[in-house]
Structure formats: structure tokens, C-alpha cells
Amino acid sequence: MALVAAGLLLPSSGCFRRKKYENPITKDTQQPDKVLFDKAVRDIEKGRYEVARITLNTLINTYDTSEFLAKAKLAVADSWFREGGAHGLAQAEAEYKDFILFYPTMEEAAEAQNKICGIHVKQMEKIDRDTSQALRAEQECRTLLTQFPNSKFAPDAEQKLRDIQEVIAGSEFKVGSFYHRKGSHPAAANRLSGLVTQYPLYSEADEALWMQGDSYSRMGNRFKPQAIASYQKIVRAYPLSDYASDAKKKLQELEGEIPEADPVAVARMQYEKENFTKPTMMRKTLGFMARGPDMSSAAKSGSPAMTSLRTGIPVSVPIPTDAQGPGFTDVTIGAGGAGAADTTALDKQPDARMNPPSTTTGAGTAAEGTTAAAPAAAAPAAATSNEPLPTNRQFGKPKKEKKPKKSAATSK
Numbered sequence: 001m002a003l004v005a006a007g008l009l010l011p012s013s014g015c016f017r018r019k020k021y022e023n024p025i026t027k028d029t030q031q032p033d034k035v036l037f038d039k040a041v042r043d044i045e046k047g048r049y050e051v052a053r054i055t056l057n058t059l060i061n062t063y064d065t066s067e068f069l070a071k072a073k074l075a076v077a078d079s080w081f082r083e084g085g086a087h088g089l090a091q092a093e094a095e096y097k098d099f100i101l102f103y104p105t106m107e108e109a110a111e112a113q114n115k116i117c118g119i120h121v122k123q124m125e126k127i128d129r130d131t132s133q134a135l136r137a138e139q140e141c142r143t144l145l146t147q148f149p150n151s152k153f154a155p156d157a158e159q160k161l162r163d164i165q166e167v168i169a170g171s172e173f174k175v176g177s178f179y180h181r182k183g184s185h186p187a188a189a190n191r192l193s194g195l196v197t198q199y200p201l202y203s204e205a206d207e208a209l210w211m212q213g214d215s216y217s218r219m220g221n222r223f224k225p226q227a228i229a230s231y232q233k234i235v236r237a238y239p240l241s242d243y244a245s246d247a248k249k250k251l252q253e254l255e256g257e258i259p260e261a262d263p264v265a266v267a268r269m270q271y272e273k274e275n276f277t278k279p280t281m282m283r284k285t286l287g288f289m290a291r292g293p294d295m296s297s298a299a300k301s302g303s304p305a306m307t308s309l310r311t312g313i314p315v316s317v318p319i320p321t322d323a324q325g326p327g328f329t330d331v332t333i334g335a336g337g338a339g340a341a342d343t344t345a346l347d348k349q350p351d352a353r354m355n356p357p358s359t360t361t362g363a364g365t366a367a368e369g370t371t372a373a374a375p376a377a378a379a380p381a382a383a384t385s386n387e388p389l390p391t392n393r394q395f396g397k398p399k400k401e402k403k404p405k406k407s408a409a410t411s412k
Contacts, residue, residue: 021045023078023108025071033059033066040075049079070103074112081115089119110144110151117141117160126293127170134171134293135308138164142306158304162201165305166298169195169202172309177211185215186316189226194311196233201299206241209234213250219316226315228256236262240269268301275300 021041025034036059043052056072056079063069077095080088096112103109120137141161145154172195179188192212196205213230216223231254234247239261251258279287279296287294313319 019045019082021075021078023071023074023111025068033063033068037068037072037075040072040079044075044079044082047082049083052079070099070106070108073099073102074108077112077115081119086123089123093119107151110148110153113140113144113148114151114153114157117144117157121160121164122292124164124167124292126291127167128174131168131171134164134167138168139308145306159300161304162300162302163295163298165199166202166295167293168309169199170204170293172199173202173204173208176208180211180215185218186314188212189215189219189223190311190314194309198305198307198309200237201302201304203297203299206234206238206243209238210243210247213247217250217254223315224254228254232256232259235259237265238269239266240273271301272299 021044024041025037027034036055040052040055040059043049043055053076056076059066059072060069060076066072073095077092077099080092080095083092093116096116099112100109117137117140120133120140123133124137125131125133138161141157141164144151144157145161148154172191176188176191176195179185179191189212192208192215195202196208196212199205202208209230213227213234216227216230228251231247231250234241234243235251236259238244248258277296279294283290283294283296
């Protein structure tokens, strides 16, 4: 067990176990391209990935009109995927994307996209570490559900998306709870508000709402409506939560209306409790050694979020009077201003660069004289004189003169 945990034994390699290839060609023929493909498949199953890729490239370059060309390109990607490692997975993702680009209507295109999602799931870190791979996995799984909604891989990708969003939400929850413990209540409320809005299926969303309401309560009476809304959402959307009864007490203290529990939310939470998969003893014992996150508490039902997480502006930030309301920090460019609709101004009006300002000497118009005299009058006298500017020592207190020492004869 220790050797396996340390990575000294690799049970997935071909020398220990032969795993059958998922996409073989079932057509019974002795065509040369089919013979090459079958040979490459045997090499993939036995772990000879480099030899298999050489054979498949021979097939692709020699029989460029073969009916097995698409299968060969997919097998090249599968060989990299099975080889694993950072380099192998990166090459596999590139090959899968090429396959989807050239053969978007084949059934295997959805499988390729599903494996791209799995590539990033394999490289995900724990919730207290870098979430870049989790964000990439979320994007790729969302792409599968968008481009191939009727694929047989769609239900699996939907569950993967719930697992991934459990990790992303857990990372946001850790940041928000840190701000809450530290006493940075505006930052905590902003983080937790974006979390529960974006990922309502998160397993600890009820606790996030509780801390969000507590943060708003500590920010003063001006944020009392936001605190009431947080507690009301616990009672309405998470009625079986341990925080539901405490949220009702808070609403009574804040003189807020206590809403009725949503029947759909009750059914969903009941289903999650009945289908919760407890972590195995091995996971509890050696979980700290695992590289990936624990996704056992992820939701098993409900529609995952199909948009990316976007944190809004905290409610404690003053909103300009000309703004429509609280929004996001995205920068947009729009047409506006006087004459914006006139697109022929450059053609009709003269070019200002062709008429440079004239430098007149002597007496000019009254306006010109006034304009020219203004800078001269405003200029300080020290700038025009040749006298050196006073040093910093001259601005200080004058030094006291030292008294002459009395001689011995004078003192007598």
C-alpha cells in the first residue's frame, strides 16, 4: 500500500494489466490499413504507446483516403491519454481538439470532448490550492453539454460539472469564511453572495448564507435588508438545513417576514441525503496524501451552473449617481457624445493639422494679447531672474554665532 501511495507501483501500466481499447474497428477485413490499425490497437493495450503512434502515423500518411482515417486520429489521442503525465495529457488534449475540429459530426466527437474534460479533472488540486485546472474542467464540461446535448456522455458530463463546481465553490467558501473570521465583513459578504448565487447546489451553501447574513448584520442598520434576505433564503431554499431554525429566530429579531419552504427544495435536499456517498475508510485514512480534491459531497441532482463565476461590486462601495445600479467591473465601450452619429465629419471639416497656430510678433488683437500676457503675468519672478534659488539651508533657522573663547590672561 505504501508503495502504491508513493507512486512506485503503477497498476494502470500495460505490463501489469491489459485494458481493452474502447474504439476498435469491428469490420472483418484484411485491408492493409485495417491490419495496421489492429496492430496499433494491440500495442496500445499492451502499453507500447510510442510504437502504436508510429504505426498509426504510417496509416495516416500512407492511406490518406482510408475509411479508418478518423479512427486512426482518435487512436493517436487515446494513446497519449493512456500514457498520462503532464506532457501526455497536454498532447492528448491537442489531438482530441483536432479530431473534433475535423470530424465534428461523428459520434466519437462527444467522447473526445468528454475526455478533454476528464484530462483537467485528473489534474485538479485540492480546494485550498490552485483552481486553474478546475476552471478549465468546468469550461470543457460546459462545452460538451452545449455542443453535444443529446450525446450519451451528457449525463456523465453533467455530474462531472457538479463535482467540479463543488470544488470551485469550496475554494470560494474558504476565502469568504476567512474574511468573516478576520472581521472584513464587506469582503466576506461579497464573496459569499457571489458563491450562493452562482452555485446554489454547493453542499455548504446554507452555511455560506448564514455567514453572509451575519456579515450584513454587523455592517450596520443600512444593510439590514440584505441580512434579512440572506436568512429568508436559508428558510426558503434550504429548509432541511441545520441553520433553518436559527435563521427563523434571526428573522424574528430583525422583524423580517418568515417565508414558506419551497417544496422543490425540500425534495432535492431529501434526495441528496438519501443518495449521499460516504467516503471510504481508505479515503479517510489516506485522503491527506491524495493530490485531487474530495468530491464525495457534491450534489447528485439539479442543473449545474452554465455560466462562469463573476463577483460583483460590494454593496458597501458607493454607487455613482449616474449609475443604473450595482453591476460588474467589466469595461464596455459605446458610441456617444455630440456628433457621434455623424460619421462624415472627417471628410467635411478641414484638417486642423494643415493650419498650425501662427506665431505673430508685435501688437495683435486684444484677445490674443490677453491670452499671451496671462502666462507671463502668472509666471513667478524667480523663474525669470538669473539669481540662484535659495537653498534649503537658507530657509532654516539662522545659526547662532559662536562666542570667542576667553584667554587665560583675560580671565585673570
